Amino acid sequence: MLFTQIVTVVRPATVTDEYGNRTPDWTAATRATVSGVNVQPQGGGSEDTDDRQITVTDWRLYTPRGMDLDLRESDRIEAGGMTLQVTGKVARWPAPGGGVHHIEADLKEVD
Template sequence: MFHQSVTRVRASTKTDRGGNVVKDWATATRALIGSLSVQPASQVEETDPTRTAVVTGWRVLSAPGTAPDIRADDRIEHAGMTCEVDGEVAAWPHPLGWGTHHIEFVMVRATG
């Protein structure tokens, strides 16, 4: 079940001309994260006369005993797509109190 991998994309930061610290996706780092299960979670399509918007989501679970370094502000590359982490990453505690049992998060891709 935990045979899939994704690439975590983490932006570095830079200071813009206004002196604000902002994300710099041009110099982002990538890390391959394995031992995951990526499952379809949601599909929403909205149309109006000017466009069709599609938002697709996946629930991602790590294998028991793993806690990969994924944060809410990361992007995830999977199956030729770039997705956003949607919300916080949930770390499930081990039932016997031995640290983290696994993590879960939702990633989404919006088009249109």
């Protein structure tokens, strides 16, 4: 029963600001629903109390064997009522004989 979750991959549009920099535009983001994945807590959380109280929880997304996912480090994942940021590169594990065996992506929820 591991790969039963449904998530939404949220990909921002990009716009060019007045200085010529390309920046993400989350108001015009595209959404793609993906089923058959697993999102689990990863490690512990941390708190930053310098200016305000926040809790940061790390998560990890896994796909089953043979499932590649169009996921980029600039995307977000909506899962279980949370919005999670992809942190770092998406790991695509190679399959013997070629292709992708499965992927893993580190995610971070900032509350």
